[in-house]
Amino acid sequence: MQRDTLVFDLIRQELERQRRGIELIASENFTSLQVMQAMGNVMTNKYAEGYPGRRYYGGCEIVDQTEQLAIDRLCQIFNVEYANVQPHSGAQANAALMLAILQPGDAILGLDLSMGGHLTHGSAVNFSGKLYKPHFYGVGKEDGLVDYDMLEAKAREVKPKLIICGASAYSRDWDYARIRRVADEVGAFVMADIAHPAGLIAKGLLNYPFDHCHFVTSTTHKTLRGPRGGVIMMKKDFENPFGLKDVKGNLRMMSNLIDMAVFPGTQGGPLEHVIAAKAIAFGEILTPEFQSYQEQVQKNAQAMAAAFTSRGYQIISGGTDNHLMLIDLRNKNISGKKAEQVLGHADITANKNMVPYDDKSAFVTSGVRFGVAAITTRGMVEKDMEFVVNAIDRSLMQADDAAALAGIKKEVNEFMSQFALYPEMG
Ligand SMILES: Cc1ncc(COP(=O)(O)O)c(C=O)c1O
Structure with a gap:
């Protein structure tokens, strides 16, 4: 088959564009060469619905190893017990997490999009605002800082099932402990979406959300400098504090509920080539250079x-x-x-x-x-x-x-x- 020069020419032009310009989009980064190379590998050919050691397809012995490596390295980076590395993107990670813990119509509370929040935190044009009942907190008009008094007042008023912290355009750190306190008071879960500052959190340069938030989601392609993708993590709270059940009515560990919400809940086959690249990026994050x-x-x-x-x-x-x-x-x-x-x-x-x-x-x-x-x-x-x-x-x-x-x-x-x-x- 002839090489598709039309597309490869465009890829070449994009490389030149990236080389000659100053890239200041806060959600972008440049992966290492080995991460880039790993994304174009034969694992893209492989179906692997399920999880390492429990797949719905044969021939998964090798991809099981790369996926397990990605999971183990991610757990080591953030000192957590559970990670799911299959979400195709940050939005997919958030969709799966919400599917795992919410019912349609449940109230959620997130940072307003116009104040720095993200579409998946309850925007009307997103699944999160259509499936669930969104409420928002904001930042102070004078100081631009998250208004925790407003967050607490809203939480007491609307009694959300989930409080979301994290943002796309907020330059300050978060008081996760304070959010957890009000969540415990009103009976809500807390999810931190660390898509943006994950790399700084990984290296201890910002507050550690895992002690206070039940769940943490992230993208892998921003400050983590990996391939485009998402992850879901959890340090504790495996015990399913609100007694959530699966579709068959069985009580399950939170980790099972999240795994099931990623696959089969919101995705089909995982992108095992991208997961291989995630494993490489996570290995890089564990080095002193990072x-x-x-x-x-x-x-x-x-x-x-x-x-x-x-x-x-x-x-x-x-x-x-x-x-x-x-x-x-x-x-x-x-x-x-x-x-x-x-x-x-x-x-x-x-x-x-x-x-x-x-x-x-x-x-x-x-x-x-x-x-x-x-x-x-x-x-x-x-x-x-x-x-x-x-x-x-x-x-x-x-x-x-x-x-x-x-x-x-x-x-x-x-x-x-x-x-x-x-x-x-x-
Ligand atoms: C806070 C936050 N969450 C989630 C996402 C969604 O990630 P993705 O574009 O990979 O779906 C973003 C993307 O910018 C984000 O900033």
């Missing part, structure tokens, strides 16, 4: 936040504890939508984002979100944040000057040529 990487991520984020602040930009909550920051552009007279477009002209990739109490729609927005996980993987350190923020600032201040933007783009491309990306790919 500790230094995460420390650098945190330092870079703080250096970037300081550079923005010194130029008069308003960072929601005034700074960052993790890898990202959300900037309110209203005092700079440019919308998030326009900022995203303008930065694109300079080969700087970021995304528009609503800010808390935004007066613009989700399509326009007043904010922009920046994350440093990807540029830190490229090898940038604190001093490089000056160049990056300077390029962003000059682009936004000359938003309608095509020649100026073309000039900045040239500088950006030249700057990025010193940070190799997949040199082995030619």
